[in-house]
Amino acid sequence: MRRVVVTGANRGLGLEFARQLVASGDEVVATTRSPKAADDLNKLASTSDGRCTVVRLDVADPADVAAAARQIGERFEALDVLVNNAGIWRAAGEPERVSAGALADLRAEPVLELLRVNAVAPMLVTQALAPLLAAAGKAVVVNLSSGLGSLARATGRGNVAYGMSKAALNMLTRHLAAELAGQGTVVVSMSPGWVATDMGGASAPLEPPESVRGMLNVVDALTPARSGTFLDHTGATLPW
Numbered sequence: 114m115r116r117v118v119v120t121g122a123n124r125g126l127g128l129e130f131a132r133q134l135v136a137s138g139d140e141v142v143a144t145t146r147s148p149k150a151a152d153d154l155n156k157l158a159s160t161s162d163g164r165c166t167v168v169r170l171d172v173a174d175p176a177d178v179a180a181a182a183r184q185i186g187e188r189f190e191a192l193d194v195l196v197n198n199a200g201i202w203r204a205a206g207e208p209e210r211v212s213a214g215a216l217a218d219l220r221a222e223p224v225l226e227l228l229r230v231n232a233v234a235p236m237l238v239t240q241a242l243a244p245l246l247a248a249a250g251k252a253v254v255v256n257l258s259s260g261l262g263s264l265a266r267a268t269g270r271g272n273v274a275y276g277m278s279k280a281a282l283n284m285l286t287r288h289l290a291a292e293l294a295g296q297g298t299v300v301v302s303m304s305p306g307w308v309a310t311d312m313g314g315a316s317a318p319l320e321p322p323e324s325v326r327g328m329l330n331v332v333d334a335l336t337p338a339r340s341g342t343f344l345d346h347t348g349a350t351l352p353w
């Protein structure tokens with residue numbers, strides 16, 4: 114039995130992480146910024162024999178992160194796995210072109226919003242939960258990245274802010290891996306593949322169960338030697 118926190122667990126890959134972890138007998142704190150509206154997650158929690166607890170968390174809000182960390186500390190004495198899953202493709206209420214379009218269309222605030230949610234928030238959440246990760250002795254942090262965060266592969270146009278944010282997240286992975294090695298915490302960036310969620314869209318070739326099953330298999334096999342790497346859902350190494 115592992116003690117696991119999943120952020121952004123009310124839909125998409127986060128909900129699927131929570132489902133599969135609960136089914137495996139793990140204890141899960143599943144966070145969402147709107148618990149009252151999280152019908153699927155609340156249903157999972159109510160049928161989980163107490164193994165799934167829902168905690169409110171807007172990962173981009175430092176006060177929220179501190180409050181959620183306190184609640185998680187009341188639930189768990191130590192944390193074995195943190196899945197920094199919450200993420201956005203575009204800034205809420207903004208047209209896609211202002212964060213993903215041509216240079217002339219890009220705007221500061223939407224781009225900063227992507228950086229805040231996709232890169233700064235995982236830093237804050239990991240910072241707040243680092244003592245609980247240390248208490249586990251051997252723990253894992255999974256940062257949900259993307260192939261679009263690969264500098265080596267960014268040869269085309271588009272997805273500017275999203276790619277910037279995931280590249281920044283990848284850099285965070287490298288620094289956290291180095292810093293947290295001393296407390297036994299393994300940190301990886303992981304690409305789920307192109308998955309049919311609200312973000313991935315209906316034409317994506319992978320369904321959430323297959324992607325998440327693959328990522329959890331990769332997590333099971335992680336060793337300290339693989340900390341600070343960028344892996345896909347099959348365990349293959351991606352270029353930075």
Ligand SMILES: NC(=O)c1ccc[n+]([C@@H]2O[C@H](COP(=O)([O-])OP(=O)(O)OC[C@H]3O[C@@H](n4cnc5c(N)ncnc54)[C@H](OP(=O)(O)O)[C@@H]3O)[C@@H](O)[C@H]2O)c1
Pocket residue numbers: 120121122123124125126127145146147170171172173197198199200201230257258259260304305306307308309310311312313314317
């Ligand atoms: N699907 C893909 O093809 C794909 C590919 C590569 C990487 N990824 C990455 O995988 C992760 C999950 O993606 P997904 O496909 O499951 O996306 P999704 O279906 O759009 O779900 C995103 C989740 O993140 C949550 N979220 C967004 N902003 C948040 C905030 N400020 N605080 C807390 N939660 C927040 C959303 O909550 P609300 O419901 O409250 O908005 C939702 O639960 C993301 O990091 C994404 O970048 C996905």
